Amino acid sequence: AQKITQTQPGMFVQEKEAVTLDCTYDTSDPSYGLFWYKQPSSGEMIFLIYQGSYDQQNATEGRYSLNFQKARKSANLVISASQLGDSAMYFCAMREDYGGSQGNLIFGKGTKLSVKP
Amino acid sequence: GAVVSQHPSRVICKSGTSVKIECRSLDFQATTMFWYRQFPKQSLMLMATSNEGSKATYEQGVEKDKFLINHASLTLSTLTVTSAHPEDSSFYICSAGDTETQYFGPGTRLLVL
Numbered sequence: 001a002q003k004i005t006q007t008q009p010g011m012f013v014q015e016k017e018a019v020t021l022d023c024t025y026d027t028s029d030p031s032y033g034l035f036w037y038k039q040p041s042s043g044e045m046i047f048l049i050y051q052g053s054y055d056q057q058n059a060t061e062g063r064y065s066l067n068f069q070k071a072r073k074s075a076n077l078v079i080s081a082s083q084l085g086d087s088a089m090y091f092c093a094m095r096e097d098y099g100g101s102q103g104n105l106i107f108g109k110g111t112k113l114s115v116k117p
Numbered sequence: 118g119a120v121v122s123q124h125p126s127r128v129i130c131k132s133g134t135s136v137k138i139e140c141r142s143l144d145f146q147a148t149t150m151f152w153y154r155q156f157p158k159q160s161l162m163l164m165a166t167s168n169e170g171s172k173a174t175y176e177q178g179v180e181k182d183k184f185l186i187n188h189a190s191l192t193l194s195t196l197t198v199t200s201a202h203p204e205d206s207s208f209y210i211c212s213a214g215d216t217e218t219q220y221f222g223p224g225t226r227l228l229v230l
Binding site: 033035037042043044045047050052091095097103104105106107108109110 | 149151155159160161162163166208210212216217218219220221223224226
């Protein structure tokens with residue numbers, strides 16, 4: 001079973017509008033972390049936002065916010081006021097803190113976001 | 118934020134040669150670093166966990182004799198692809214960090230002819 005599921009292979013959004021990228025996860029660990037990364041065509045992985053499983057509030061970083069719904073095991077990324085430079089691949093990832101994990105990240109398949117002018 | 122560097126950024130080599138990729142944490146110490154591989158249009162897949170001063174831990178299906186990892190200091194891990202073949206052509210990327218953030222290097226594009 002996939003641990004991280006991103007159901008949207010590709011998304012389009014109009015410049016200046018908000019967009020939500022979906023991510024669901026599967027873990028039995030009580031402690032875990034959820035991450036979102038942006039990967040432009042250059043290949044670098046740019047850290048966007050982090051949410052800990054025990055965090056009470058949704059994480060926010062500038063135009064990025066993470067809609068964390070623990071009971072539903074979802075961690076959607078919301079990008080507000082989209083910019084042309086937001087066009088890239090976006091990966092959701094999880095770090096499990098138990099079960100023999102060494103702290104590595106498990107990645108979803110990614111969503112390709114295209115921002116239209 | 119913390120910075121992880123990776124060298125070289127791009128390498129083209131002949132089949133059968135070995136290629137060494139370096140991953141450095143520039144402004145923090147990393148007892149653990151991770152090596153991932155990403156094939157075109159796919160996600161990142163963990164290859165191995167590099168532990169300073171001890172043997173690396175490899176994921177199932179990753180040949181430890183082919184992908185040699187050395188973590189000789191708290192700021193440097195190296196991945197050597199031995200006797201590279203065209204199927205090893207991929208994007209190799211390392212990461213290091215803490216529980217709340219994993220910083221990635223810029224990646225190395227390997228093309229084996």
